[in-house]
Amino acid sequence: MNALNVAEYTQTLGVQARQASAEMARADSATRIKALRSLAALLRANAAPLQAENAKDLERATAAGLSAPMLDRLKLTPKIIETVAQGCEQLAAMPDIIGEVIGLKQQPSGIRVGQMRVPIGVFGMIYESRPNVTIEAASLSIKSGNACILRGGSEAIGSNKALARLVQQALAEAGLPAEAVQLVQTPDREAVGQLIAMPQYVDVIIPRGGKGLIERISREAKVPVIKHLDGNCHVYVDDPCDIAMAVTVTDNAKTQKYSPCNAIEGLLVARAVAKDFLPKIGAVFAVKGVEMRCDGESRALLAELKGAAVSDATEQDWYEEYLAPVISIKVVEGIDEAIAHINRYSSHHTDAIITRDHMHAQRFLREVDSASVMVNASPRFADGFEFGLGAEIGISTDKFHARGPVGIEGLTSLKWVVFGNGEIRT
Numbered sequence: 219m220n221a222l223n224v225a226e227y228t229q230t231l232g233v234q235a236r237q238a239s240a241e242m243a244r245a246d247s248a249t250r251i252k253a254l255r256s257l258a259a260l261l262r263a264n265a266a267p268l269q270a271e272n273a274k275d276l277e278r279a280t281a282a283g284l285s286a287p288m289l290d291r292l293k294l295t296p297k298i299i300e301t302v303a304q305g306c307e308q309l310a311a312m313p314d315i316i317g318e319v320i321g322l323k324q325q326p327s328g329i330r331v332g333q334m335r336v337p338i339g340v341f342g343m344i345y346e347s348r349p350n351v352t353i354e355a356a357s358l359s360i361k362s363g364n365a366c367i368l369r370g371g372s373e374a375i376g377s378n379k380a381l382a383r384l385v386q387q388a389l390a391e392a393g394l395p396a397e398a399v400q401l402v403q404t405p406d407r408e409a410v411g412q413l414i415a416m417p418q419y420v421d422v423i424i425p426r427g428g429k430g431l432i433e434r435i436s437r438e439a440k441v442p443v444i445k446h447l448d449g450n451c452h453v454y455v456d457d458p459c460d461i462a463m464a465v466t467v468t469d470n471a472k473t474q475k476y477s478p479c480n481a482i483e484g485l486l487v488a489r490a491v492a493k494d495f496l497p498k499i500g501a502v503f504a505v506k507g508v509e510m511r512c513d514g515e516s517r518a519l520l521a522e523l524k525g526a527a528v529s530d531a532t533e534q535d536w537y538e539e540y541l542a543p544v545i546s547i548k549v550v551e552g553i554d555e556a557i558a559h560i561n562r563y564s565s566h567h568t569d570a571i572i573t574r575d576h577m578h579a580q581r582f583l584r585e586v587d588s589a590s591v592m593v594n595a596s597p598r599f600a601d602g603f604e605f606g607l608g609a610e611i612g613i614s615t616d617k618f619h620a621r622g623p624v625g626i627e628g629l630t631s632l633k634w635v636v637f638g639n640g641e642i643r644t
């Protein structure tokens with residue numbers, strides 16, 4: 219497509235999305251539930267053709283030299299297909315919050331004032347690799363009564379087209395407009411520029427991908443953006459703690475999967491437990507090939523480990539999102555220094571404390587300025603599916619409207635509603 223055609227094309231998508239959003243807002247809960255259940259069934263029935271399309275994307279991406287973390291995100295395995303199908307069913311089973319009125323209070327004038335939860339309208343989603351995001355975004359859009367325009371990365375174009383066809387089939391089978399979920403069919407990057415500059419059609423943009431993509435969209439968008447830039451997450455091993463638990467949780471938080479934004483990049487250890495804990499977790503990391511970039515104190519405790527890749531951390535390492543088998547490690551005096559380090563260097567995504575001290579746990583929850591904060595659990599749980607949201611549209615580290623995993627509520631707005639019986643203001 220030339221530039222003019224791309225502009226016309228995205229305008230058409232916008233017009234269709236806005237029209238479809240009105241129909242979605244009117245649709246009753248049973249109709250939206252029907253679409254979600256139909257989508258789950260279609261995903262399972264079409265698992266083999268979906269994987270065939272995904273294999274072609276993987277082959278092209280490998281030939282193009284896509285990085286290992288991006289290739290990992292691009293995979294559409296049977297497990298991933300089943301997970302997104304279950305997500306559709308989980309959403310279908312959840313209570314419908316659209317039209318819910320909260321906080322209704324009688325005022326001295328006689329009027330009753332409350333707030334009603336309503337769909338946002340149209341959201342645009344721009345994302346890289348992960349074709350499962352197509353289903354997560356579509357299913358959340360259906361459940362929340364919105365319309366959406368999805369723009370996946372060119373590396374996943376075949377997978378995304380195949381998934382989008384199933385979504386539109388499920389919508390049509392339920393009697394809903396197929397245009398309620400539209401996939402941008404061109405890989406032309408100009409389509410992104412057009413999509414983020416259409417406030418007359420798009421109410422919010424949600425980017426999900428690399429830091430460069432999100433920075434560009436945040437800089438150029440003419441509509442509100444729900445975003446997080448990166449995932450520099452931490453585990454802090456406190457004094458006192460269960461050392462065995464700390465090893466298990468830290469290992470999972472770093473090595474269960476290296477590419478997600480909720481995998482940890484930084485490990486902080488209280489000085490009083492460092493001599494006991496660090497050689498144990500260091501041995502685990504050595505076996506799994508994780509490079510450890512350490513401050514002087516932690517390096518001294520890890521130096522004797524056989525086969526360990528240990529080096530000196532730089533100042534930049536405390537800020538870094540590696541998305542790889544690399545971790546920064548620092549020994550701290552205690553909880554005060556741990557909280558200060560996290561609030562200075564983290565990306566305010568997800569941070570966890572491993573502790574036996576209830577007061578330390580409460581302080582960590584209150585004072586760590588992150589979207590998700592955990593006690594004695596792996597940060598890898600920072601996910602809409604794991605949080606019981608059915609699916610997530612992304613993670614927000616902003617402090618307004620939506621924060622953390624963004625599910626149904628994050629795709630809705632509140633408007634004031636007033637009930638009266640002829641009252642007038644005097």
